[in-house]
Amino acid sequence: MATKELTIGFDADDTLWHNETNFERVHERYRALLAQYHDAATVDAALLATEKRNIPLYGYGVKGFTLSAVETAIQLTDGKISAGEIQRLIELGRGMLEHPVEILDGVVDTLSLLAERHPLIVITKGDLRDQERKVEKSGLGGRFRAVEIVSEKDPAAYAAILRRHGIAAERFLMVGNSVKSDILPVLELGGAGVHIPYHITWALEHAVAPAGAEGRFFAIAKMTELPPVVAGWAARW
């Protein structure tokens, strides 16, 4: 059932469009709201600890982030935070969901070019509705054969997607800003990965670049450098 085509997978947040800048804007307001109680480093560390603890239950995305932000604020203020301030946190979360989708430089042209030769798939994690909304708002949906929204980007999740689409792992190349979520699990399956760093990386996505994946791991600075990498990789088949 595996096709001979070379399929390219794309992460979405911070690969196709800005996302961490949206979170970072909210983090700044969050620190300001709690500045009378704690310094910024304490606030950041407490919020990250809550998020990490809650991810197995909430999964990724804005709704779980908002719940973790409220929980952390109550904890950091010993319950002294007002209901009005908590309402502001909920509105910050809502603002993130309503935020316009800002496509990264070079994405539209690069996708148009690559779509002529390869099936393209979006593989992203987060809240179902929010991720669907972003694909729709981006106007990029038509360039992709499929949009796959998963709760965790681990080897099992990628393997299920490849199986469903009849793609052999060695004929699959994944492009994304997170070495941990976009590159390592795909290399583990025998696929290839292209890392394009975003200028901010969420602490829970940090990972070291892989060793021992010669010819299957590429690092580039921006999206417009992708087509020659793909062409070089595709030339092997």
Next chain:
Amino acid sequence: MATKELTIGFDADDTLWHNETNFERVHERYRALLAQYHDAATVDAALLATEKRNIPLYGYGVKGFTLSAVETAIQLTDGKISAGEIQRLIELGRGMLEHPVEILDGVVDTLSLLAERHPLIVITKGDLRDQERKVEKSGLGGRFRAVEIVSEKDPAAYAAILRRHGIAAERFLMVGNSVKSDILPVLELGGAGVHIPYHITWALEHAVAPAGAEGRFFAIAKMTELPPVVAGWAARW
């Protein structure tokens, strides 16, 4: 690509396992928490209005429900609710996510029987991680060829699932407790539907039973009545 098999789709919440009883338990505590401010009917109406307003942004599921419950509590108390009480609401939400999965009577045997002759698929809406967790905790996953989690159960969502699995609509039968989400959209596509009411229906799922779908709409009282309905429907092919 359409197969000759007759595929059966199952809704999950309140069709395979209890769900509204879990929400109802939380609603009772919610009313009690706000009883000093408003009567139960006012609390219920305000919460439902917030949920309805937020669904386009949050989608379905426990995380969005929890955020709506916090927002409504702040509004109904004019901001007088304490941070400690809001923390209790967040814990109620977490309790829903951690709640054991209680499979409905007759489900295990009925699925085992039907799986011998038909491909079975779960089609459910809600939070991605939460729905995956419930399928896993239920131990029923192995009986299903696929688990599809969607953000809205409308004709477009069902059509996409049928297309992806190569199922012709007229050879598809959907089983669920919500006429609005499980039956009407499938009938619209030309498929068949079996309604099994649950003893509680969420206000946003109310709908009237369809007219003009002779031979494609069935209503039964419990899961164990499903196999003869399926056999009768399948006998046509």
